[in-house]
Amino acid sequence: MGMRVRVSPPPPSFVKATADNREGSPADFKRKIGSCTINKPSVQTMAKIAKALGVSMKISLAQRIFNANKPFVFFHTHNATREAIEHAIASGKSMDLDICVDDSGNPYLGHSKEYYEKSGEIQPETMPFWQAIELVSKASIPVIVDCKHYDAWPVVEEVISKIGVHRCLVHSFATELKFDYEQHDYDYLTECSPIKNLTLLKDKFPPATITASCKFLPKNILLSNQYEKLLSDIRKVLKDNRVDTVCLNVLDDTMSDKVLDFFIAEKILPHVGIDNVDISKLSKIYVGETDSLSVASDCNLLGY
Numbered sequence: 394m395g396m397r398v399r400v401s402p403p404p405p406s407f408v409k410a411t412a413d414n415r416e417g418s419p420a421d422f423k424r425k426i427g428s429c430t431i432n433k434p435s436v437q438t439m440a441k442i443a444k445a446l447g448v449s450m451k452i453s454l455a456q457r458i459f460n461a462n463k464p465f466v467f468f469h470t471h472n473a474t475r476e477a478i479e480h481a482i483a484s485g486k487s488m489d490l491d492i493c494v495d496d497s498g499n500p501y502l503g504h505s506k507e508y509y510e511k512s513g514e515i516q517p518e519t520m521p522f523w524q525a526i527e528l529v530s531k532a533s534i535p536v537i538v539d540c541k542h543y544d545a546w547p548v549v550e551e552v553i554s555k556i557g558v559h560r561c562l563v564h565s566f567a568t569e570l571k572f573d574y575e576q577h578d579y580d581y582l583t584e585c586s587p588i589k590n591l592t593l594l595k596d597k598f599p600p601a602t603i604t605a606s607c608k609f610l611p612k613n614i615l616l617s618n619q620y621e622k623l624l625s626d627i628r629k630v631l632k633d634n635r636v637d638t639v640c641l642n643v644l645d646d647t648m649s650d651k652v653l654d655f656f657i658a659e660k661i662l663p664h665v666g667i668d669n670v671d672i673s674k675l676s677k678i679y680v681g682e683t684d685s686l687s688v689a690s691d692c693n694l695l696g697y
Contacts, residue, residue, distance in 0.1 A: 451559045454535055454602040455637035455662060457695040458678060466667060466681030467537055467562070468689040473502040473519045475528075482532040486689040490525070492549050493541040500548045504541050504584070511579040530555045534692045540565040543586045550594065559600040560697065562638065562680075565591060567605040569630055574611040592634045604664070604680075605631060606640040615647040624655065631661050638662040638680050645670045653677035 458465050467487045470477060481488045494500050502519035509516045519525070529536055538561045540549050553561040567588040571580075591603040607627065614620045631639055639656065645666040654677060656663050665672065667681045667688070683689055 451600045452696075453559055453600045453637070454562050454695065458662060458680065459660070461694055462678060463694060464665075464672075464675070464679045464681050464690075465535075465695060466683050466688065466690045467535070468686045469537070469666075469682040469684055471504070472517045473525060474517075475520045475525075478520060478525055478528055481686060482529070482534055484686060484689075485534065485692050486686055487535045487537070487692060488529060489537040489539065490529070490552070491539045491541045492545050492552060494545045494548060498544065500545065505581060507583045508541070508579075508581050511581065526552055526555055530557070533560070533697045535560050535562065535695065535697055537561075538563045540586065540590075542583050543590075544583075546586070546590055546594070550597070553598060553601055558598040562602045562604055563591065563594060564604040564606060564640070566608055567591070567630075570605055570607040570627060572607070572609045574609055574614075576609050577612070578608070580608075588630065588634050588636070591636060595635055602637045603635070604638040604640060605634070605636045607642055610641060610643050612644055613647065614641070614643055615649065615652050624652075628656060628659055628661065631656075632659045636661060638664060640664040648675065648679075650675060650677050653679055 452460070467489065468481055469489050471491065473488070473490055478488055491503050492500065493503055493505050495506070500522045502522055502525060503516055504514075508514070520528075536556055538549060538553055538556070540546060540563065549563060553563060566581075566585040568585050569588050571585060585608070588605055591605060594601060595603050610623075611617070611620060614623065627639070627641075630636075637660075639661055641663060648663065648665050648670075653663055653675065657677060662678065662680050664680045664682060665675070667683050668685065672681070681690070
């Protein structure tokens with residue numbers, strides 16, 4: 394008759410440790426990353442790994458551009474029709490939504506009433522507001538959420554919460570960055586807000602990317618040494634308010650690697666309109682904008 398051996402079950406802590414460290418578990422993933430199995434993974438690779446592990450990546454849009462180390466070009470449009478939005482989603486690109494409110498506080502897609510009155514532009518027919526937000530929220534493309542009225546900020550918060558703050562670049566003209574060097578456009582008072590509105594939004598939604606726009610800067614500010622202090626002052630305002638990207642709104646063909654480096658040194662990405670501009674001279678990263686959807690970047694470049 395053989396000897397019977399009693400085997401005690403392993404303690405619960407051992408079972409848990411074994412399960413937590415099994416192949417493909419979060420701990421296993423962390424261990425492999427720590428042991429350099431994956432060396433500086435791309436944003437796309439990180440997104441795939443996160444999806445496989447059931448982890449939601451809440452990395453901001455700006456940080457994704459830095460991680461990719463490549464410019465990202467957004468689709469820019471004033472015509473947010475159903476067709477335009479659906480096309481942008483189907484193409485896997487990006488979308489631009491102008492957020493405004495009427496005199497009664499009702500939101501709509503478009504510029505302010507003041508803008509159309511002063512510019513003489515015809516207000517375009519756009520998709521019903523909340524239907525558009527619902528449509529975009531079900532997609533995965535990145536979105537410019539452009540605040541076009543100083544009373545629209547509560548709506549902006551609701552919009553980015555629904556879409557996903559990590560997918561949103563929130564833009565506004567900043568009162569502190571409005572100058573009087575060259576008034577080559579109308580001054581739309583309702584479309585300008587204190588920069589603290591962006592900062593407060595960042596406090597509430599850390600994964601959001603916030604963007605401040607300048608207005609009425611000298612056209613040759615990027616070409617003349619006489620404006621070095623002005624550029625430094627602008628950068629300080631942006632840095633102090635933790636702004637991620639900046640629209641200088643000067644001639645795009647005056648942008649250079651030197652200027653890009655100047656802002657990138659403080660983790661601020663300048664915007665560059667790339668249409669009809671030779672961008673081959675730019676080797677640094679930036680946020681591009683184009684009116685042509687076919688030219689816009691694929692959203693998978695940033696892991697969306």
